Amino acid sequence: MGYYDMVESSWQLSDAAQEYAQKAGRAVEPAEFWDKVFSQSPLVDAERTLRESPQRDRIFLKSPYGLQYRPAQKDWVPFRHGAVDLSNENNI
Numbered sequence: 001m002g003y004y005d006m007v008e009s010s011w012q013l014s015d016a017a018q019e020y021a022q023k024a025g026r027a028v029e030p031a032e033f034w035d036k037v038f039s040q041s042p043l044v045d046a047e048r049t050l051r052e053s054p055q056r057d058r059i060f061l062k063s064p065y066g067l068q069y070r071p072a073q074k075d076w077v078p079f080r081h082g083a084v085d086l087s088n089e090n091n092i
Helices: 003-024 030-036 046-052
Strands: 058-060 065-070 075-080
Touching: 003 030, 003 065, 003 075, 046 058
Parallel strands: none
Antiparallel strands: 058 065, 065 075
């Protein structure tokens, strides 16, 4: 999977969280997103997330990307937490 696809997967997981919040019809805290959406995803590095994000406001994926909660917007956006190597076209 190339980096573009990894970022797209991050956005899809963000969309899943947004859908969960809309169905809940109320304010949802990061810990609830973790329990109901993120912890069940095979994309998520659960061990690292549990270790490095006690508030569950940063979700680390198994790729160099993750999701970060923005409280003012009440949404999740991708962030990069690992190195990327764009010298190989197959990675893009």
